[in-house]
Amino acid sequence: GTMLLATVVASKDAKPGVDFLPLTVDYREKFYSAGKIPGNFFRREARPSDEEILTMRLVDRVLRPLFPSDFHAEVQVMISLISYDKECMPESLAGLAASAAIAITDIPFNGPMSEVTVARIDGKLLVNPSMENLAKADLNIMVGATKDSIVMVEGEMDEISEQEMIEAIKFAHEEIKVQVAAQERLAERVGKSLPKREYSHEDHNEEIREKVWAETFDKVYEVAKTPSAKEERHDNFQAVLEEFLSQYSEEELETVTPYAKIYFHDVEKEAMRQMILNEKIRLDGRTPETIRPIWSEVDYLPGAHGSAIFTRGETQSLTAVTLGSVKDANMVDTVAINYDQKFFLHYNFPPFSTGEARPLRGTSRREVGHGNLAQRALAKMIPTENPYTIRIVSDILESNGSSSMATVCAGT
Template sequence: MNAPQAIIEKIQLKDGREITIETGKLAKQANGSVVVRMGGTMLLATVVANKDASPGVDFLPLTVDYREKFYSGGKIPGNFFRREARPSDEEILTMRLVDRVLRPLFPDDFHAEVQVMISLISYDKECMPEALAGLAASAAIAITDIPFNGPMSEVTVARIDGQLVINPSRENLEKADLNILVGATKDSIVMVEGVMDEITEEEMIEAIKFGHEEIKVQVEAQERLAERVGKSLPKREYSHETHDEEIREKVWKETFDKVYEVAKTPSAKEERHENFKAVLEEFLAQYSEEEVETVEPFAKIYFHDVEKEAMRQMILNEKIRLDGRTPETIRPIWSEIDYLPGAHGSAVFTRGETQSLTAVTLGSVKDANMVDSVAINYDEKFFLHYNFPPFSTGEARPLRGTSRREVGHGNLAQRALSKIIPAENPYTIRIVSDILESNGSSSMATVCAGTLALMDAGVQITKPVSGIAMGLVTDPESGKFTVLSDILGDEDHLGDMDFKVTGTADGITACQMDIKIQGLSMDIMETALKQAREGRLHILGEMLKTIDAPRADVKPHAPKMEVLEVPKDFIGAIIGPGGKIIQQMQKDFDTVIAIEEIGEIGRIEISGVNRENINATIAAINEITFVPVVGEVYNGKVVKVMDFGAFVAIAKGTEGLLHISEIDWKRTDKVPYSEGDEVEVKFLGFDDRKKMKLSRKVLLPRPPREEGKEGERRENRDSRPPRGDRREGGDRRGGGDRRENGDRRQGGNNRPSHSGRTDERPAGEDTFKPLNEGENPIDEKPEGF
């Protein structure tokens, strides 16, 4: 059997790289199947949609799944089962990025179950797969008869060295000061998400426009592919909704004015919902029990449309919002720090009916979050977890683990705060945000509470960050639009945009935008960004009333931390055989010691609650890693006294000889020290036998020079040749060579070096003390020296 002939479309990027879309070769039983390739990175995307909707389903049950196959990068999973398990946070984030662009492009009345599956089947580190996932999913749908208002695509836009680029490699992306993912159709922006280094609103608009131009090229390639497959038109017919126009008209006529009045009356979330519910119940009360069973399902659908339109018209025409605010007004704010005495840092941030209780925990490198995927493998030292319990919205629902929404909102807040963590921060930092109340922009409350908690913990952040969620209401017929600051949950649900922006006083650090309408103009987006800046600065001002700078130090019960760097060769000595030395230090000083190799450097992280214990640990490590420096002065301790000098320890395990001739400028006949005495010495270097030479006299004032012959000989001492070269014969006693290491006899007793003595001795004094027959000072040196 011959392999089927694939249909291929090519996309040429501006920098010369190429993307190909191939179909007709793999997974042909799916409704649609494509392979998207860029370099060595390949994604297989499939889509299947049921013909009919399940009974009672009045929404689009769309599932987007993205999985990375470890074989794609030549790796074996590191888990116990050695197979791909539940999706990682990074995979979930990619799923959400694709879902948020696809979902608005399906018809509102299409309710059949749709499943999009994207698999990374080959990985090339030069081509990031996340930027291709949206293109692959859209292309798979485009070649089917599934109703879809696409195609769409997504691209990563980064600014590297001042230049905007499309889909850079992961290595280059690390150099970027702007990194956003843009999702769009040919005509309009649908989604933007990313992180930035305090950029301006104008720079962000420029990056979005740049990405949209590339997306238009990718959409055209999908349209050509659909034409070649023969699936561009027509789309399948479906009927997933039934309507009763008589009931629709009656609901609008009898409830609109009442709903408008409720919307116009400022009230809390729960009270407002009860008032809306009362209007609907009043409408249904005119029907008998038998009639209600037929009317109620339709009435609920049409009443929701009434609520939406009443709110929108009120905002567009009267500039009044559901809680009585003007479009630019921010809800009342109060915040508090140090709320949790057991946490290392904590804050409560409340804006209107949205509240976050956030805690900061400081740990060591051992507490880092291990990130392991096909593309990346590293220890994450700053991470944030966001929890959204059902009671925060007054609901009782099953708890089924961390949701995709919680992963996405937490990641947005983490990105926003990551830009203010100093590079020299020694701690692993975990932030946990528990949402206790929610009525709009809880992720932005997390950003604000996270900033306050970090400052309360004593983390020396570079600048405080605040966040705000912006909304939008438009009227396509009249062209009117109103941008809303600090939106409520209902304004998010019933509006046209959810645009979250975080930043410092100097610029944007992160954003997340979802557009629910087509054809959003750049003018509207610019207006939203400028209004968001005003809102952010107002919120920041309120936060700084609680705490305006980080605490000078961490709290008493929080771990203190110091970082040392030593040559890699010392790591083994610090750890000891079987970890004996490092474990004993941790036990003795009640500290935690973590070591990692970075190139030729060993990075040692020491943490503990007591700073004195940390300092003691540092001293113990410094003793192990001690390397004497020539010319440095050390406070040593005498460990053994000999006739010819004293052995002095200048660090644990590091001893040198202080020769009797190096004790003082005047002649010394007896070593004036006892074991245990402290003496200040200077390290002169090593002799030919690699033994340390110490001197005390060079630290003492030199006596005045003498007149006459003795003085001349002393002044000229530096110009004399080494003793071994003073005579042709060398040794004054005869029979031996006068060697530079100071030995007077050839094949003698291997006496210690006396180098440095002749340069410093007073005039007229003998250089060496005579030896008696059989005397050998070296035989009496400490064992192991």
Template sequence: KDAVPGTDFMPLQVEYKEKYSAFGRFPGGFTKREGKASDYEILTCRLVDRALRPLFPDNFHAEVYVNIVLFSADGIDMPDALAGLAASAALAVSDIPFGGPISEVRVARIDGQFVINPTFEQLGKADMDLMVAATYDNIMMVEGEMQEVSEQDLLAAMKAAHEAIKVHCKAQMELMEEVGSTVKREYCHEENDEDLRKAVREACYDKAYAIAASGNRNKHERQDAFDAIRDEFKTQYTEEELEEKGALIDRYYHDVEKEAMRRCILDEGKRLDGRKTTEIRPIWCEVGYLPGPHGSAIFTRGETQSLTSVTLGTKLDEKIVDDVLDQHRERFLLHYNFPPYSTGEAKAQRGVGRREIGHGHLAWRALKGQIPAGYPYTVRVVSDIMESNGSSSMATVCAGTLALMDAGVA
């Protein structure tokens, strides 16, 4: 299918689903049927999405749905490390233009040795757990957790992972040759006007650069100033002309604005709010901010703020995880909430989004190692983002650390 008219982004959707029948199990609950995606499934599809998305052509805007389904499992090998390979192989044999192939592997360090795609049992003995996605030539994405390791050890793990990925990529290249899918479909999802692109740059670049270099700390004033440049450029056209060229002007001006900001940082070492590349935003924090929870803290960095609480419970409050291949109880929980008002959006908040699951898991991985071994309580950390202008997950880590100390978690 072709792109939906007016689409100027890559509408990619990655879905990962595990069937309980894959391991000879019945789903829980009254309906005995698979329902909404589990946290594990959401995190796995986000891993794949991050590796695939940058490899589609910038001007390709057709909807692409990648469905990864676990139909059978042995309960020994971990399927999440194979999801990226499966997705890439499906794209490789299709006619969808794609800069792959890619693959993903998990690399674990066990007794000082790197193991590619360890089993569930082996991973329990590892002191390094790294998920790496890459093409044959370049590493695309790295995510993982470990105790403190040297830079050399981390690079060695990434290199070991990439060598394994190269084997997967080569096999996919051979598969493409075998099925005759090396030539991809032709498409035209963008109509461009190079004269208009040039006119937008000549008229707007210097003005956009001046705003980028002005060092205005107010995000909204800065954006209004950038928007005014585009609106001023549009005044030279009639309403009829803008119906035809308005969307192109918006796209070309976005590129100009982005380039002006980038060059200001690279050439002058000055960021949008006037800070140098070595300076951090102003930080303000306070503990014991809320009287009700067992522990609380508020952490503000620039225009990003997390209000975090800690609740201590008993063994009865443990989270029961009942995934297809993983059943255990979790004693440390972290929930991250990103309401629309944190970025000035006027819309309802309907449930927990995939982004909140992903960013919460990132903060959970950072903090779970700080809970003392044998700690007798179940711990729940809840981070509510009050405002956001970048790095809200790391604000959660900072506020979570303070709130845990306020709750007496030593």
């Protein structure tokens, strides 16, 4: 009784200057699918809920790496829940729906793929359980995979062993293989799926590539080997590139610069990798085993009910907690669920945290996703008989890796 409508549209050509995959995955739940009317003021489906955004991210995370790395045309995948049966959760089917839509087209894609939810109830593993059964589970993971390999795992569980985790992932993969085989049979019946369209979104200049590698690799290696802060290191790498480009006339630069930037990025990546493997040191001078310096302080804000500042290396979270009454609970209203959430966490990632100046466009998908990650980690620490509504807010003041884990540390 659960039905999803999935569509995909891809531009024929890439836009000039685009050197990445402009993929958009959108997932929306129609309230009519469960015979409900939206509970908001306008009584129509408005901006996506956090739950819909999290589903979009789960699908995007598996689809994105399966497109060829040199394919840069705009791709839009839209998934809608159009009928809902309480026995079958739509989030578990969104990845399958999206992949099936792509599989029957001529869009280049290294799939098909699928995603399944695995739950463990009373020691027994289940695939794609109902919402009711999921509430009883001590393990709840979403696994995305092709027939050959696992692409993504996300979930939560009450402390389990690595062996139990591997069993759950293998269990999911067996089910995914069945779903992938079904998509392959479907694609064969739809003649449009083969051959895949031809495209040329990248051109290369081997002469410039060789010159960039020969003249910059050793210099980049030296910069990487010298311990420095993120901004200083960025400036030093930039100086190496500018020195390389200075040998060309203004006319030549028009042709050379775009290629040089692409190849220089590859040089940076490989030099850092080789340095870690050969010298056993990382960019800031640490060995692979050394953690970044940590300092934290509690009760940092005099006006908040509780607060902490947590810093690890160049990542910093200022986190505050507020206690409220039952009336302050967060109302969660989706097609499948409607309840008052008494513990929730909001994560903010302002542009200044990475030294950028860009416009603020509301809460980003990434902020919703990282907030959810930290919330799930901390939710297990809240006693079930908790009389308060608890809201945690994490403001990232500086970021150089793993700000979501800084949020967990400051939040706890």
